[in-house]
Amino acid sequence: MTHLECSLCSRKYPAGQIANLCPCGGPLLVRYDLARLKGAWPRDAVAKGPDSMWRYAPALPVQKAESVVSLGEGMTPLLRLRRIGSGNILLKDEGLNPTGSFKARGLSCAISMCVELGIRKLAIPSAGNAASALAAYAAAAGLEAHIFMPQDVPQANYLECEAYGARVTLVDGLISDCGRIVAERREAEGWFDVSTLKEPYRIEGKKTMGYEVAEQLGWELPDAIFYPTGGGVGMIGMWKAFAEMEALGWIGAKRPKMIAVQAEGCQPVVRAFDAGEARSQFYAGAATVAAGLRVPKPLGDFLVLNAVRESGGTAVAVSDAELIDAGIRLATREGIFAAPEGAACIVAAERLLENGFLKPDERIVIYNTGSGLKYPEAYSTRFPRTAAGETDKLGGLITPR
Numbered sequence: 001m002t003h004l005e006c007s008l009c010s011r012k013y014p015a016g017q018i019a020n021l022c023p024c025g026g027p028l029l030v031r032y033d034l035a036r037l038k039g040a041w042p043r044d045a046v047a048k049g050p051d052s053m054w055r056y057a058p059a060l061p062v063q064k065a066e067s068v069v070s071l072g073e074g075m076t077p078l079l080r081l082r083r084i085g086s087g088n089i090l091l092k093d094e095g096l097n098p099t100g101s102f103k104a105r106g107l108s109c110a111i112s113m114c115v116e117l118g119i120r121k122l123a124i125p126s127a128g129n130a131a132s133a134l135a136a137y138a139a140a141a142g143l144e145a146h147i148f149m150p151q152d153v154p155q156a157n158y159l160e161c162e163a164y165g166a167r168v169t170l171v172d173g174l175i176s177d178c179g180r181i182v183a184e185r186r187e188a189e190g191w192f193d194v195s196t197l198k199e200p201y202r203i204e205g206k207k208t209m210g211y212e213v214a215e216q217l218g219w220e221l222p223d224a225i226f227y228p229t230g231g232g233v234g235m236i237g238m239w240k241a242f243a244e245m246e247a248l249g250w251i252g253a254k255r256p257k258m259i260a261v262q263a264e265g266c267q268p269v270v271r272a273f274d275a276g277e278a279r280s281q282f283y284a285g286a287a288t289v290a291a292g293l294r295v296p297k298p299l300g301d302f303l304v305l306n307a308v309r310e311s312g313g314t315a316v317a318v319s320d321a322e323l324i325d326a327g328i329r330l331a332t333r334e335g336i337f338a339a340p341e342g343a344a345c346i347v348a349a350e351r352l353l354e355n356g357f358l359k360p361d362e363r364i365v366i367y368n369t370g371s372g373l374k375y376p377e378a379y380s381t382r383f384p385r386t387a388a389g390e391t392d393k394l395g396g397l398i399t400p401r
């Protein structure tokens with residue numbers, strides 16, 4: 001790592017210092033001396049690294065190996081779908097990460113940097129899975145985690161955060177309201193704000209999804225990537241990873257069509273894409289069972305829209321009924337129990353194959369960002385257990401009534 005650079009005004013900041021947003025409001029991106037790394041780190045050397053995302057450590061910001069806080073994140077399987085789609089759809093199953101979602105990658109990197117920079121108290125607003133991952137990695141690192149989530153966050157996320165020993169506050173509102181509370185209180189409380197893109201290192205962990213898909217496909221990128229887009233940082237990270245890999249001489253100039261998938265009940269990026277706008281508008285009344293897609297105004301919207309447009313991709317909105325149907329179909333027909341966010345990508349892929357935007361011989365990679373096990377509320381809408389009350393669900397197993 002050489003320095004941090006503002007994604008809006010290009011102002012530079014030194015490495016090795018605590019940083020949040022640029023004063024201009026732009027998220028900071030980590031820059032590396034890729035020209036020097038190019039000679040020292042050939043792509044064939046990657047396989048000698050650990051069986052986790054830390055195999056890409058030379059392109060990650062952590063300087064000291066002892067700072068790394070790992071629970072085994074990354075190197076998730078790339079599964080070929082057998083019965084759904086064109087026969088050319090691969091699913092990158094991020095549900096197999098620690099804490100059951102891709103958020104583990106970003107938080108492993110961010111918490112490692114907190115260790116390296118001596119940060120002790122962390123705060124995060126989260127739609128759910130980021131909170132679980134922060135709580136786990138903070139516990140592993142022995143750091144203090146303060147978590148602000150909407151009060152209707154999936155039960156799994158709430159239970160995980162409590163079990164990992166985080167200080168949990170449930171907020172009557174959306175992730176944007178949680179973010180405001182963290183922003184207001186962080187100075188007085190001495191918290192480091194770990195909000196997506198408000199610190200520069202989570203995206204570095206998430207970008208390893210891009211490195212991995214290239215490695216798993218023999219250093220050839222697919223023709224299209226479907227990414228469930230809440231904050232969209234995974235897509236921004238992959239787009240950055242592709243540019244880095246090209247600078248390293250690992251891949252050529254070819255890029256996949258980047259396809260942002262959102263829920264009909266919260267589609268700020270789709271609206272902005274369709275309107276030809278550079279930034280999204282706050283999406284009022286955001287509502288969807290896919291909790292990770294309930295981000296009414298992504299901070300990095302302009303970076304997502306850039307990647308989608310530059311790649312010749314598109315943005316697609318899917319209804320809650322369609323994405324839950326697809327999740328159940330994916331489980332029934334492929335043996336994969338996906339998060340509703342990942343399932344939304346199945347609907348989007350089928351739609352774009354049907355309308356001819358994609359051809360059947362094009363290689364498609366879908367990111368399933370989490371495990372279906374983290375979404376009992378969403379899937380319960382299809383499989384209600386009327387015979388069991390809330391207490392019976394647990395008590396019924398061990399008591400006579």
Ligand SMILES: [Zn+2]
Binds near residue numbers: 007008011024025026
């Ligand atoms: Zn700036």
